[in-house]
Each structure stands twice: as structure tokens, then as C-alpha cells.
Amino acid sequence: MYWYKSWCEIRTVILLGIASIAVACLFIVFHQQSMRDQASEPTTYVALVWKAVYDSFVFDIFFILSIVLGSDGLLHEKTIGTSGFTLALPVSRRRILLTRAFVGYCAVLAMALTPAIVLPLCSRFSGQHYSAAQALGFSLLWGCCGSIFYAYTFLLAHLMEGEHSAILVAITSLMAYRFLMAIPWLTHVPMLNIFGIVNGEDMPFFNESTHLLVGPMPWLALLVVLFIASVFVFLAVRRMETMDF
Amino acid sequence: MSLERIIQTEELTKHYGAFKAVQQLNCGVRSGRITGFLGRNGAGKSSTIKMLLGMIKPTSGGGTVLGHRIDDPKESLEIRRRIAYVGEDKGLYGYMTVEQLIWFTRSFYTDWRPEIEKRLLKHYRLPLDRKVKALSKGMRTKLALLLALSRSPILLILDEPTEGLDPISIEELVQTLMGAPREGTTVFFSSHQLAEVERIADDILMIDQGRSVLDMPLEQIRENYRRVTFGFADHPPALPSNFDGIERTRMNGRQITILASHNTEAIVQLGRERNAVNIDVSPLGLREIFLETVQEPDHLGKQEHHDVLV
Numbered sequence: 001m002y003w004y005k006s007w008c009e010i011r012t013v014i015l016l017g018i019a020s021i022a023v024a025c026l027f028i029v030f031h032q033q034s035m036r037d038q039a040s041e042p043t044t045y046v047a048l049v050w051k052a053v054y055d056s057f058v059f060d061i062f063f064i065l066s067i068v069l070g071s072d073g074l075l076h077e078k079t080i081g082t083s084g085f086t087l088a089l090p091v092s093r094r095r096i097l098l099t100r101a102f103v104g105y106c107a108v109l110a111m112a113l114t115p116a117i118v119l120p121l122c123s124r125f126s127g128q129h130y131s132a133a134q135a136l137g138f139s140l141l142w143g144c145c146g147s148i149f150y151a152y153t154f155l156l157a158h159l160m161e162g163e164h165s166a167i168l169v170a171i172t173s174l175m176a177y178r179f180l181m182a183i184p185w186l187t188h189v190p191m192l193n194i195f196g197i198v199n200g201e202d203m204p205f206f207n208e209s210t211h212l213l214v215g216p217m218p219w220l221a222l223l224v225v226l227f228i229a230s231v232f233v234f235l236a237v238r239r240m241e242t243m244d245f
Numbered sequence: 246m247s248l249e250r251i252i253q254t255e256e257l258t259k260h261y262g263a264f265k266a267v268q269q270l271n272c273g274v275r276s277g278r279i280t281g282f283l284g285r286n287g288a289g290k291s292s293t294i295k296m297l298l299g300m301i302k303p304t305s306g307g308g309t310v311l312g313h314r315i316d317d318p319k320e321s322l323e324i325r326r327r328i329a330y331v332g333e334d335k336g337l338y339g340y341m342t343v344e345q346l347i348w349f350t351r352s353f354y355t356d357w358r359p360e361i362e363k364r365l366l367k368h369y370r371l372p373l374d375r376k377v378k379a380l381s382k383g384m385r386t387k388l389a390l391l392l393a394l395s396r397s398p399i400l401l402i403l404d405e406p407t408e409g410l411d412p413i414s415i416e417e418l419v420q421t422l423m424g425a426p427r428e429g430t431t432v433f434f435s436s437h438q439l440a441e442v443e444r445i446a447d448d449i450l451m452i453d454q455g456r457s458v459l460d461m462p463l464e465q466i467r468e469n470y471r472r473v474t475f476g477f478a479d480h481p482p483a484l485p486s487n488f489d490g491i492e493r494t495r496m497n498g499r500q501i502t503i504l505a506s507h508n509t510e511a512i513v514q515l516g517r518e519r520n521a522v523n524i525d526v527s528p529l530g531l532r533e534i535f536l537e538t539v540q541e542p543d544h545l546g547k548q549e550h551h552d553v554l555v
Contacts, residue, residue, distance in 0.1 A: 001349060001352035004352075005338065005341075005349060008338070008340055008341055008345070009340065081334045081336035082336040082337065083336070084300070084330075084332035084336055085332060085389075087298070087299075087300050088300075088325055088332065089325065089353050090322050090323075090326035090353055090354070091322075091353065244295075244300070244301035245295070245301060
């Protein structure tokens with residue numbers, strides 16, 4: 001039943017996150033014509049969706065909320081004074097953290113899937129077409145890369161005390177990483193750039209002119225990303241198993 | 246299951262860096278009794294309780310609860326499955342309603358007793374649909390007690406249970422705790438409310454600066470502990486060191502005040518032999534014993550006195 005507590009803790013963020021992403025997608029779909037008219041150069045509907053959803057505005061919501069979801073945990077409970085009650089339950093710290101990490105990651109997946117449901121369905125109502133396969137492909141990228149944002153913050157949240165420390169450090173360090181990836185000699189290894197993998201930019205599996213995913217997905221890179229995220233969670237568990245409360 | 250010592254510690258030690266919270270604590274809590282755990286703020290009570298529950302790891306030494314080792318994570322799980330704990334801060338999940346929190350907590354225990362839950366809900370007048378964060382501190386304490394008592398646990402550990410409670414709630418809690426041994430529950434609780442402790446405790450465990458300074462049944466304390474005062478016509482003589490039964494001696498002018506844990510007759514005889522012109526023997530309450538035992542000599546409120554450990 002420990003999952004129920006985790007759900008209660010993050011349900012507001014999950015529901016707000018899904019709603020925000022859905023509303024943002026709806027806004028883009030139903031204002032696509034005016035947005036394309038205002039663009040500096042002729043833009044297709046698919047290109048607009050990629051730029052507005054997968055490359056900037058909606059992705060930013062997803063990115064921030066993945067970090068917010070990861071910022072909770074046992075150390076946060078220590079700050080707010082509920083860790084005594086939690087740790088007195090007959091549940092191991094490992095199970096507490098793994099359950100929390102699993103429920104939180106499910107929330108990240110739910111947010112990643114939201115554009116895949118909203119975009120293909122609602123595009124029809126605005127007289128456009130957006131492929132469900134494309135949307136699912138991007139959701140897969142979001143789901144896998146989101147695990148890194150989430151797990152990295154989850155680790156930070158179990159390394160440092162303070163209400164918002166993990167969020168601030170996660171955003172700052174991930175932004176620093178993003179700028180670091182723009183260094184010319186690092187751009188030769190595009191798979192090092194998680195922000196490139198997540199939207200396909202400069203990637204061999206993405207066509208820059210059609211703004212569509214082409215060719216096989218980067219399965220190896222995605223598996224590596226998921227593995228690194230698992231290591232982050234494992235490190236958080238190890239840290240909590242030895243900590244005094 | 247009948248254990249003579251339901252909690253047992255051996256040289257239990259906890260250091261936080263240079264700070265020694267608990268130092269080589271040897272103590273035991275007897276089954277089927279109510280044990281009051283006393284000490285000043287920072288004496289090491291909460292650290293000891295947290296070590297018993299596996300929340301913090303001992304620096305050295307160890308102990309058992311219900312025969313399970315406290316420093317083994319798997320055995321600690323078994324301890325937590327069989328005991329109930331109400332923490333000092335009563336930190337409960339504010340985002341849940343009372344009903345949700347009861348449902349959530351119940352799911353972890355196979356020995357939950359719905360009839361006790363219903364009885365306590367009615368008794369404590371807890372609103373099921375209210376969020377925990379909207380409850381007063383007293384109501385949160387009652388909810389924490391309900392969650393602990395609804396299982397009739399073998400052992401109930403409470404850390405400052407009366408803190409934040411109004412007098413009526415304290416009385417209700419006292420009555421509940423007094424009835425717990427009849428239900429087969431051993432109670433181990435820390436408190437600063439010495440009057441309440443004296444009312445309900447069978448045994449007293451007192452610690453100071455992380456060390457056990459008193460571990461005895463309250464009945465025995467009442468029978469044996471005495472304040473012996475010698476008045477002298479002139480400057481008081483020196484008393485022999487390590488005299489059996491003398492716990493603490495204070496000299497104040499021409500008077501010597503002794504805290505005697507036993508052997509009062511022999512101590513009185515010692516006073517006569519030293520030509521005391523006035524000898525007074527008076528019984529001590531728990532509060533006085535606590536103050537005499539753990540308070541620094543400088544803070545005893547006496548003028549021109551100095552401590553002489555004999």
C-alpha cells in the first residue's frame with residue numbers, strides 16, 4: 001500500500017502536469033493557423049507542432065515537472081517532519097524509495113504520453129493531420145529522457161536537505177549541461193546530448209526538413225539513458241539506507 | 246510470549262561527530278510493565294528510541310527489542326511490525342484525511358483491531374473526513390495514538406506523548422496507558438511530565454548525558470530513596486568516600502544534604518558518629534530525585550554550596 005502514499009504526494013503535480021501539457025497542446029493545435037501566419041518563414045503544421053511542442057514550450061513544461069516530481073522523497077519528509085512516521089512503518093527504506101521512484105516515473109510517463117493522445121486526436125478538429133506513430137515516437141523519447149531528469153533530481157533530493165534545493169540545483173546543472181553540449185567538439189558526439197535525443201534535433205533518426213522521426217529509434221542510447229537513471233535511483237537508495245533520521 | 250526484558254541494550258552508544266548523544270547505555274524494559282524514560286532535553290532519550298526503531302544506527306554496542314537485534318535491518322522490520330510508536334513530533338501526512346491515514350496505516354498490519362479503532366475514533370471525536378493538516382496538535386496526537394493503539398501491540402513506544410495536549414486529553418491518555426498492560430501491551434514512554442510519570446509508571450529509567458543514572462521500579466525508588474540532612478554545630482566534617490547508598494552529597498554552610506538510594510539507617514548512623522546535632526530524613530518524590538540526579542550542582546538554587554561526591 002505504500003504506492004498509495006506516493007500517489008497522494010504527487011497526484012496534484014501529475015494532474016496539473018497532464019492538464020498543463022494537454023491545454024498547451026490544444027492551444028497550439030487550435031491556434032496553429034495564426035501561429036504559422038506570424039512565423040518568419042513558411043511553416044508546415046508538422047514543423048509547427050515540432051517547434052512548439054517538442055522543441056520548446058510544451059517540452060519545457062514537461063522538463064520542469066519531471067524535475068519537480070523527482071524532488072520529493074525521504075529527505076524532504078525529514079524536513080517537513082513526517083519521516084518518523086514513515087520509518088516506523090514495517091517497510092524497508094529500499095522499498096520506500098523504489099516505490100516512490102516507480103510511482104514518480106509512472107507520472108513522468110503519463111505526462112510524456114499526453115501529447116501522443118492529444119495531438120493526433122485534436123488535429124482532426126482543426127482540419128490537420130498529425131501521425132499517431134510520430135507522436136508516440138516522441139513520447140518514447142520523452143519517456144526515456146525524462147527518466148534522467150527525474151532520477152537525477154531524485155538523487156539530488158536524497159543528497160541535500162532543504163525545501164527547494166534539489167529543484168534549483170537540478171535545473172541549474174541541467175542547463176549548464178545543455179550549454180556544455182553546444183561546445184563544437186562535443187557536437188561531434190550528438191548522442192551525448194540528452195536534449196538532442198529528446199526532440200531529435202541533429203540526430204540521424206530525425207529529418208530536419210520534414211520535422212519527422214525517420215529510421216530506427218536510438219534504442220541503444222535510450223537503454224543507456226534508462227540505465228543511468230536506474231543508477232541514480234540506486235545511489236539514492238544506498239544513501240538513504242545508511243542515513244540517520 | 247513472555248519476555249523478562251522486552252527491550253535490552255548493551256553498551257549502546259551513539260555519537261554525532263564529537264557530540265556523544267548516548268554513551269554505553271545498559272538498560273532493560275520489563276515485559277508487561279509501564280516504564281517511564283526520563284532525562285533532560287538532549288539527554289539522549291530520542292536518540293535511544295530511534296536506535297531501538299532502526300531509524301539511526303548505533304556507533305557501537307547494540308540491543309534487542311522482542312529478541313530481535315536493533316542493528317540488523319531485517320530484524321528491525323520485524324520489530325516495527327510488532328510494536329507501535331508515537332514520535333515526538335507526531336508528524337503525520339497532512340495531505341491525507343483522517344480516514345485515508347487510518348486505512349493506509351491499517352494496510353501494513355495483520356493485527357489491526359477494528360473494534361479498538363472504532364472505540365477510539367468515538368472516544369477521541371476525530372473527524373474522518375478532515376485533512377490531517379487541518380487538525381489541531383492535540384487532535385493529531387490523538388490520531389497518532391489511535392494508529393498505535395488500534396493494534397494492541399506487544400510494545401508501545403511513545404516519545405513525549407503528552408506534549409501539546411490539554412489537561413483533559415492528558416488524563417485520557419494516562420488512563421489509556423494505565424490500561425495497556427491489561428491488554429498485554431508493554432509501555433515505554435519518555436516524558437517531562439514527572440507528575441504523570443509518577444502516577445502511571447511501574448519502572449523508571451533515567452538517563453543523563455547519554456548514560457543510565459537510574460533504572461529501578463518506582464516502588465523500590467519510593468521505598469529506598471531518602472534525603473538525609475545533617476546539621477552540625479561547627480564546620481561539617483568530611484564524609485568517607487564511596488559510602489554504600491550515598492548517591493550525591495551537597496555541603497551548604499554547616500549542613501550536609503545527602504541523596505540516599507538505600508542504606509539509610511547506616512547513613513544516619515554515620516551522621517551520629519560525626520556528631521551531627523540535627524538529623525533529618527525525608528522521603529523524596531520523583532521530581533526531587535530527578536532534579537537531584539540530573540541537574541548540575543550550580544543550578545540547584547542553593548547558595549554557597551559545593552558538591553562533594555563521597
